[in-house]
């Protein structure tokens with residue numbers, strides 16, 4: 391076994407705190423070969439598809455990777471921007487904003503790196519960036535508000551698989567979820583209120599979360615419960631009565647049953663029941679991506695309008711808005727408590743409260 395070494399080790403190398411942000415990942419380009427490469431990595435992950443390996447690999451390589459990439463590439467092409475994939479581009483902006491905030495907040499040097507669970511920049515590259523900065527302590531933040539083994543569990547696997555190869559391990563902490571963080575709930579509720587202020591309130595508000603196979607939930611994945619709680623807390627923060635909002639699960643893949651109710655069927659049913667206006671939001675995604683910009687914003691709009699609905703609006707993810715960045719910086723700050731770089735003159739409670747006020751003010755203007 392050869393390990394990843396630290397050949398430039400010196401006693402007086404300055405240390406820093408490392409923050410590794412990890413999101414799902416995206417193809418390098420929306421071309422069919424790049425989408426196929428990305429899907430092959432994604433769908434080979436046993437956290438994502440738990441089927442027995444041999445039959446699944448035969449099905450994946452024999453059927454799915456011959457058909458799905460063309461369809462998915464078309465969907466990616468419809469959302470691709472001059473800067474590239476929205477998921478990666480917005481994640482980069484989040485990284486820059488968090489680097490700025492945390493550099494001000496922490497008493498010592500801090501380095502924020504961005505990684506994608508599948509595709510690029512890889513988890514190994516993100517960890518290598520932190521290693522090059524001599525991060526002796528690393529906090530991993532998977533950018534998923536709700537825990538699922540398919541997402542957060544898989545980030546843990548990727549991080550630990552890479553670190554198993556290192557000679558000198560950093561101290562490691564791992565954020566598991568933030569589905570009921572008060573500042574997260576408040577930030578999502580504020581984005582809904584801002585949408586209402588501009589466009590008025592629809593008859594229904596639909597919270598749509600990415601689905602997972604129902605079997606995973608039955609085996610103890612807490613994702614379903616955390617989605618329910620997120621939605622309930624946001625509705626409570628908005629004083630929205632229970633008959634005005636609904637929760638559903640989107641993006642089902644394959645033939646097995648996933649978490650119900652499904653978003654597409656819910657929208658069709660609402661249209662058929664005579665509901666004319668709906669606003670939809672996806673509080674399970676940290677940034678806008680294929681699943682929100684194409685599926686929620688374009689495809690599902692057609693379903694609702696064809697079913698008799700008249701007005702459909704998609705409320706964007708929090709992305710890099712200041713409330714969101716403030717909330718994530720605060721989450722990181724708390725999870726780093728006790729580590730040497732966190733102490734020091736840069737942070738005290740009054741300073742933090744003042745910064746929170748400033749960020750809220752910026753958010754109100756944005």
Ligand SMILES: C=CC1=C(C)c2cc3[nH]c(cc4nc(cc5[nH]c(cc1n2)c(C)c5CCC(=O)O)C(CCC(=O)O)=C4C)c(C)c3C=C
Pocket residue numbers: 414415416417429432438439458462475477534538540541600601602603613641643674675678679680681
């Ligand atoms: C087979 C299984 C899948 C499971 C389980 C799953 C869970 C899951 N995914 C997200 C977040 C995202 N998924 C995205 C795209 C995407 N998801 C799957 C499959 C599963 N996801 C596929 C095959 C794809 C690729 C696109 C396609 O071919 O349909 C994305 C968007 C990526 C982008 O580039 O924009 C996100 C984000 C969560 C949160 C989750 C479980 C909780």
Ligand SMILES: [Fe+2]
Pocket residue numbers: 600641
């Ligand atoms: Fe997915």
Ligand SMILES: [Fe+2]
Pocket residue numbers: 614615616618
């Ligand atoms: Fe539940």
